[in-house]
Amino acid sequence: MLLTKKQIKRYSRQIILKKIGPIGQKKLINSSVLVVGAGGLGSPILMYLAGLGVGNIGVVDHDKVDLSNLHRQILFEVNDLKKEKSKIASIKIGKINPDVKVNYFQKKLTKKNINKIANNFNILIDGSDNFKTKFLLNDYSIKNKKILISGAINKFDGQVFTFNFKKKGSPCLRCFFQTTPSDDLLNCEADGVIGPIAGIIGSIQANEFVKETLKIGKSLCGYILIVNAFNLEFRKIKLNKRKKCICNRN
Numbered sequence: 408m409l410l411t412k413k414q415i416k417r418y419s420r421q422i423i424l425k426k427i428g429p430i431g432q433k434k435l436i437n438s439s440v441l442v443v444g445a446g447g448l449g450s451p452i453l454m455y456l457a458g459l460g461v462g463n464i465g466v467v468d469h470d471k472v473d474l475s476n477l478h479r480q481i482l483f484e485v486n487d488l489k490k491e492k493s494k495i496a497s498i499k500i501g502k503i504n505p506d507v508k509v510n511y512f513q514k515k516l517t518k519k520n521i522n523k524i525a526n527n528f529n530i531l532i533d534g535s536d537n538f539k540t541k542f543l544l545n546d547y548s549i550k551n552k553k554i555l556i557s558g559a560i561n562k563f564d565g566q567v568f569t570f571n572f573k574k575k576g577s578p579c580l581r582c583f584f585q586t587t588p589s590d591d592l593l594n595c596e597a598d599g600v601i602g603p604i605a606g607i608i609g610s611i612q613a614n615e616f617v618k619e620t621l622k623i624g625k626s627l628c629g630y631i632l633i634v635n636a637f638n639l640e641f642r643k644i645k646l647n648k649r650k651k652c653i654c655n656r657n
């Protein structure tokens with residue numbers, strides 16, 4: 408596949424990067440990713456993936472746009488209120504980059520439907536706001552040897568995890584959380600959340616996607632990135648694989 412003149416122009420500022428180049432750009436065009444959650448994290452993730460030229464994007468979200476979402480979910484505007492998030496997200500992606508093929512799923516991701524929905528995607532990006540979905544994605548990704556880039560936000564805080572289950576030795580979310588924590592940890596409704604932290608964490612997740620897809624840079628796999636936007640602290644902490652974890656059973 409040769410890049411068209413239009414593609415060369417469109418992606419020129421990233422093609423010029425030595426670590427990407429035309430070969431990297433073609434890889435991005437041929438890549439596929441499923442984004443779970445089209446909210447605070449999903450908004451910047453999807454917008455940057457569209458900009459990057461990722462050829463095939465899936466979006467899952469069961470929710471509708473609410474007025475209280477607009478301070479952080481930058482994909483949406485007042486005209487979108489009460490409309491289905493996944494559908495609006497797919498329309499917005501198409502406006503940013505009509506070359507991207509988008510599949511949207513206006514439903515909750517469950518044990519029953521995850522195989523069918525996630526099967527065709529190599530990399531999964533978690534922008535969900537609850538631990539049930541996070542662990543579902545974690546367990547599915549281990550079983551099916553996928554790459555999972557997981558993000559979480561609360562108040563002024565955020566975390567990013569990259570798990571590469573294609574390789575042996577990747578820890579998983581359950582290595583970190585040995586029991587399922589309460590969703591209060593992710594509760595924007597009760598605790599609040601500052602809009603820009605969604606942008607910071609979601610943007611890092613999109614950047615991790617590029618690195619994992621092109622196998623460039625230093626992988627976050629094996630670490631947790633902890634961001635405190637209030638004191639402006641970024642910490643990278645080693646995350647070891649736990650012996651008794653389900654990720655060690657295969």
Ligand SMILES: [Zn+2]
Nearest residue numbers: 579582652654
């Ligand atoms: Zn584990």
